[in-house]
Amino acid sequence: MTKEEKRELVKGILFTSPWLVGFSIFVIYPILASFYYSFCNYSVLQPPRFIGLLNYKDLFTDPIFWKSLWNTGYFVIFMIPLGLVTSLSLAMLLNTKVRGMAFYRMIFFIPSLVPMVAGSILWMWIFNGEYGLFNNFLMRVGIPHPPNWLMDIRFAKPAIIIMSLWGLGNMIVIYLAGLQDVPVSLIEAADLDGANWFDKLWNITIPMISPVIYFNVIMAIIGSFQIFSQAYIMTGGGPQRSTTFYALYLYQTAFEDFRMGYASAMAWILFVIILILTLLITRVSKEKIYYGG
Amino acid sequence: MKKSIVLLSIAVLAFQLAGCAREQDSSDIVKVSYWEKWTGFEAEAMQAVIDLFNSKKFRNKDGKAIQVEMNAVSEIDRRLLMATTGGNPPDVAGVWMWLVTAYAEKGAILCIDDYLREAGITEDRYLPVFWEICKYKGKMWCLPSTPASITLHWNKRLFREAGLDPNVPPKTIQELDAMTEKLTLIKLPGNNKPISFYELKSRTNYKNLLAKGKIIQMGFLPSEPGWWPWLWGYWFGGKLWDGKDTVTTDEPRNIKAYEWVRSYSEKYGVENIKKFSSSFGVFASPQNAFLSSKVAMTTQGVWMFNFIDKYAAGMDWAVGPFPSDEGKLRDVSYIEADVLVIPRGAKHPAEGFKFIGFVNTQEAMELLCEGQRKFTPLKEVSEGFYARHKNPYIRVFRALAESPDAFIAPKMIIWPEYQREMIFAYELVRDLKASPKDVLSDVRKAMQRRLDRELEISKRVEKKR
Numbered sequence: 001m002t003k004e005e006k007r008e009l010v011k012g013i014l015f016t017s018p019w020l021v022g023f024s025i026f027v028i029y030p031i032l033a034s035f036y037y038s039f040c041n042y043s044v045l046q047p048p049r050f051i052g053l054l055n056y057k058d059l060f061t062d063p064i065f066w067k068s069l070w071n072t073g074y075f076v077i078f079m080i081p082l083g084l085v086t087s088l089s090l091a092m093l094l095n096t097k098v099r100g101m102a103f104y105r106m107i108f109f110i111p112s113l114v115p116m117v118a119g120s121i122l123w124m125w126i127f128n129g130e131y132g133l134f135n136n137f138l139m140r141v142g143i144p145h146p147p148n149w150l151m152d153i154r155f156a157k158p159a160i161i162i163m164s165l166w167g168l169g170n171m172i173v174i175y176l177a178g179l180q181d182v183p184v185s186l187i188e189a190a191d192l193d194g195a196n197w198f199d200k201l202w203n204i205t206i207p208m209i210s211p212v213i214y215f216n217v218i219m220a221i222i223g224s225f226q227i228f229s230q231a232y233i234m235t236g237g238g239p240q241r242s243t244t245f246y247a248l249y250l251y252q253t254a255f256e257d258f259r260m261g262y263a264s265a266m267a268w269i270l271f272v273i274i275l276i277l278t279l280l281i282t283r284v285s286k287e288k289i290y291y292g293g
Numbered sequence: 294m295k296k297s298i299v300l301l302s303i304a305v306l307a308f309q310l311a312g313c314a315r316e317q318d319s320s321d322i323v324k325v326s327y328w329e330k331w332t333g334f335e336a337e338a339m340q341a342v343i344d345l346f347n348s349k350k351f352r353n354k355d356g357k358a359i360q361v362e363m364n365a366v367s368e369i370d371r372r373l374l375m376a377t378t379g380g381n382p383p384d385v386a387g388v389w390m391w392l393v394t395a396y397a398e399k400g401a402i403l404c405i406d407d408y409l410r411e412a413g414i415t416e417d418r419y420l421p422v423f424w425e426i427c428k429y430k431g432k433m434w435c436l437p438s439t440p441a442s443i444t445l446h447w448n449k450r451l452f453r454e455a456g457l458d459p460n461v462p463p464k465t466i467q468e469l470d471a472m473t474e475k476l477t478l479i480k481l482p483g484n485n486k487p488i489s490f491y492e493l494k495s496r497t498n499y500k501n502l503l504a505k506g507k508i509i510q511m512g513f514l515p516s517e518p519g520w521w522p523w524l525w526g527y528w529f530g531g532k533l534w535d536g537k538d539t540v541t542t543d544e545p546r547n548i549k550a551y552e553w554v555r556s557y558s559e560k561y562g563v564e565n566i567k568k569f570s571s572s573f574g575v576f577a578s579p580q581n582a583f584l585s586s587k588v589a590m591t592t593q594g595v596w597m598f599n600f601i602d603k604y605a606a607g608m609d610w611a612v613g614p615f616p617s618d619e620g621k622l623r624d625v626s627y628i629e630a631d632v633l634v635i636p637r638g639a640k641h642p643a644e645g646f647k648f649i650g651f652v653n654t655q656e657a658m659e660l661l662c663e664g665q666r667k668f669t670p671l672k673e674v675s676e677g678f679y680a681r682h683k684n685p686y687i688r689v690f691r692a693l694a695e696s697p698d699a700f701i702a703p704k705m706i707i708w709p710e711y712q713r714e715m716i717f718a719y720e721l722v723r724d725l726k727a728s729p730k731d732v733l734s735d736v737r738k739a740m741q742r743r744l745d746r747e748l749e750i751s752k753r754v755e756k757k758r
Binding site: 128132255257 | 370
């Protein structure tokens, strides 16, 4: 390295140093620290004490841990495909050439701008068993005894899934951008060949936006595993722990019980689960994703 | 040039870091920082006490004047945790009493025994329950600020309408249940006029009628407001632990209490009650179950008056002790208190205690409790305090705190977890999903395991100290 290059390097490092320092202090250090704490008895108020694998051992025999994992798994399994189909379908509808499209797009994007707390309180009213809009609608369409959504262990999770579908605006926008990049020439060629709408969707649109789908699925998996606010505000984890999701239980152990070591172990298990799922999806979809040029 | 840039960068960095640190006290004043969790009229009452303290110009040992500065802090439990861990806590914090056990156990607040001795503040100045609240493992960790007790609140108009004497509340749980039958109104399909459950139950196949009908008013509901689902055993003479190392969740009296909870679901129907409960609005609103006259009797604290005053000003109401099982116990009440603590790492602990001690003088305490519309935890109370107090039943709340059967939440390190377990157990019993005996036995086993683990850790830490 010449003297000039060295000087450039120093300058470069100096200019990026605010980011480097911030990244090290606020990202790298907490990640490493939480890994260490997961092997400790750590209440935050006292220095951590190394206890080996005890937290992990306790976790695997903790029924609430398994219950929260099951609740979260249930949410992820239903939310990902439902979210994918709903947002992609809406994006396709919003990609058609109709008068006033900007207005419709805005309508579907607005819910994702509503703060989670406000949205959750709104949906508590919508799902109200007695006066809720949702049950009112169900009764009008011929369901005489609709469920008491948030108070019923069978329906509390589905209620939260339905609510989450309402806030898909960001995903729709990303799909919309992807859809607008699908070459018109391919669609026109398919039209000339007499392809129907499904052929065009399956053979042109979906392959062309496959990187976008891949991105959205990964982001949705990460987001769904971290579901927290809705349950924290709407149900507090009940009834009968049916909405005690993983992140909610993690929060309770960390900030209500002061068991930061235990919570760190939970966080690392969640990280491993998400990592494995992401790798799995990447591997499975490797040959299915078309990156264009 | 190069040197000057480096020096300049260091200077900027140093200034920034200095900005993070606490402001230096000016030479003749010691500033005591105080974190308050309340806003609104409660915070104003504390500010009045602080103004009084500051006007008295107390001095510390070095002759410097002590000035208290209040900061209203939301989510104080989390922020105090972070500030204490970060080594930059306030000198005094006003926190919920349940924090004291965890903080004292972990050494995150200072033991105030020496300060109490020095200031001559002794147990005999307080109602026993409040001294007890501040004690953990034989040492004192805080002093109370404003207390609360829980009573039965009842709606006198609904009593009259049901043909009950509005001035005679239930004395036993059994009387409460009987009154509830008369105060519970059900609307049957095709009938405009609702009938009471008491009337309905004399009809043949009343259970079918009830299932088709709709509850529009209830006398009492164990799950309204549902803030303390772990509480009921105490009115049956039960306890949740032995005070040391044994969890006693499934002792017979607690089981009896949960059987009583179950009896409401069996009698009125799980789905009927759920539908009825769905019609309640949020607590702090005119649609509150009690304030909107949907539930005639409720368990509530001294603060309920403030909500009645705000949302249901014309309500004809009264308070009295919540009844006990077969009337075996008298004046049982759950007692809470806000408390003042000195966090570990406080810069001015002695000056901070001076303020805490001042709040606990009769003059300041009455000013604070009158402003926050609560009663005072001190034995000495002036007649003027009661005369000026806005809550017409303040003496009842105070009398309950004086009762030997007044109780506080278990001072267990695992209490937050224990509470969640009890909520879970309560929901299972309420929804008729499990028998009280089985579910409470499960809670006992799980919590005993957790308590054993925590006691073991606590012992190891003590040894190290």
